[in-house]
Amino acid sequence: MIPLFLRDIRLASRAGGSAALALAFFAAVATLVPLGVGADLRLLARIAAGVLWVAAVLAALLSLDRLFQADFDDGSLDLLALSPLSLESIAAAKIAAHWLTTGLPLTLLSPLLGLMFGLPPRAIAVLGLSLLVGTPSVSALGAIGAALTLAVRRGGLILPLLVLPLLSPAVIFGAGAVQAVLDGLSNGALLFLAAFSVAATLLSPFAAAAAVRLNLAG
């Protein structure tokens, strides 16, 4: 698994790779929101968690549609399938690499954007924590969508429709955790988010592998 994991990280971080693009997309969407709703910092702080979570999910999905497709198009996937690795391990390695090159950078950028949205320090900390805990589920469930749309020509357009409803719990709990800090409550959202993320990460390699197997027959 490790060679594949390292190769995917290398591919994502090279020029034209997905890591930098996802970060830029995240920042650009976040910048557009104050331009749309106005510069009132009190309002921005109220909506910051929701906006940043939605932007992070979209940014991660943007880079997901090539997760298997690039390897499918150039024949690498055939070679991967014949390697000693199971398709489940291949999916798991790719999910891990995707999270490390998008979910983690998005998490690391989020405090800066939280600051610009006027979030208090404790809320910023919880925002970062929620993204850290929650973004693995985005990579994992997104990988299922990416594997399903592998052979579809405009798969990148269908992928969000397939995956976004599945990700609604992540957005609800992620943003809810930050909202709770702002309201001075404690609501266990982070725990729900962690449970969702763990379950998604454990189960999705199997679904993604089944979808890849299906598409190799094409």
Place this chain on the structure above:
Amino acid sequence: MSTVASLGVERLTCIRGQRVLFRDLSFRVAGGQILSLEGPNGAGKTSLLRLLAGFLVPAAGRIALTAGAATIDDAEERGRLIGWLGHHDAAKPQLTPLEVLAFFAGLYRSDAKIADALAAVGLAAVASLPCQYLSAGQKKRLALARLKISNRPVWLLDEPLASLDAGGKRLAAEFLDAHALFGGIAIAATHEPLGIACERLVLGAPA
């Protein structure tokens, strides 16, 4: 490289969509033999290779690999003995040939010398150049090097000679020859003569 006694196909039928590509196909390739798979476009050459590799499930029939006394029926187990040279080159544009081979060797747990493999296919000079600058023929040479370091006893090749120059074709023939000499099996779908001693199987146009 573990050795394989033979690859046998019995009454294999392949249906794609609603179309029957071939029916009741039977043949046997013994260790040390090379099979040249011929036939017009659409006859099912690539589908046969994908069936043998285990990517496709046959509509009917059996594919069995015998290694020593054991017979392997399971597609996934069979896949672990197969070296694949597909229609596409699997050369990532952002990676160098050196990186492509190093990744592959790690993936396949091969201890082959990568620099030697690159030199053998005449790519030593461009070993550190990203693959996007390589020509189609050079990418095919890279694929040949990868096939060689896979250390797999059964080679399945889809158009191995396509886009190769005269020297490249000779090189591919030499690789196949050496593979057979060590007891390996190779099945190559091709439109032109492989240029070595081999068995031939011609798939007809679909009935």
Place this chain on the structure above:
Amino acid sequence: MASLFAYANPKRFMDLSAAVLPWLVAATVAALFAGLVLGFASPPDYQQGDTVKLMYLHVPAAWTAMMAYGLLALASLFSLVWRHPLADVAAKAAAPLGATFTLLGLVTGSLWGRPMWGAWWVWDARLTSFLLLLFLYLGYMALWNAIEDEVRAARAAAILALVGAVNLPVIEFSVNWHTLHQGESIFRAGGPTIASVFLWPLFVSMAGYTLLFFTLWTIRIRTEILERRIRSLLLGGAAA
């Protein structure tokens, strides 16, 4: 002759469904009519007035939409595990019906919500999770349409349906949690328990909707099987 093999079971389905369908249609019409009559005859609610009668349209639609997803997931499971060609067709046929009932549930919910909440739409737990259910259906149908090879499309869609089925309770839970926390949801189980004068028309309506779904489902499966037969005939003719 491969198609003969593949349609051995659908053939039996065609015979069986042809015999059952007239009875199914009759039962559906009777139940829907009875539901309508009982619904109109039922008294207005002391709080909601006559708008309460939207319940007889809304609740059964919502129930049928959920049931349809359950059946879709079940058919998908059969399709994946036993590779049954009839299951592929059944799953494919259930999706647009489920989506339609979901949409019906959303529209009637919105119409009901206008006098209740003073707004056409509120992010109430039920409405929100039904909106998400609609997206699940749309995604399922989009994936079916995007993959040309029928067998592959069926398998891929089946995987998606099962992932969705596993995730649906989590989505429900999270949306409930969310709206509870927001404190916006006023129309919840906490209201007065439904009196039996409302309950009976509701049950009859639900039976009518359920029968309607099964009738339309059967017709759609039959149509799909016939369409595939025509296609394979045409393809066979072209190749000969």
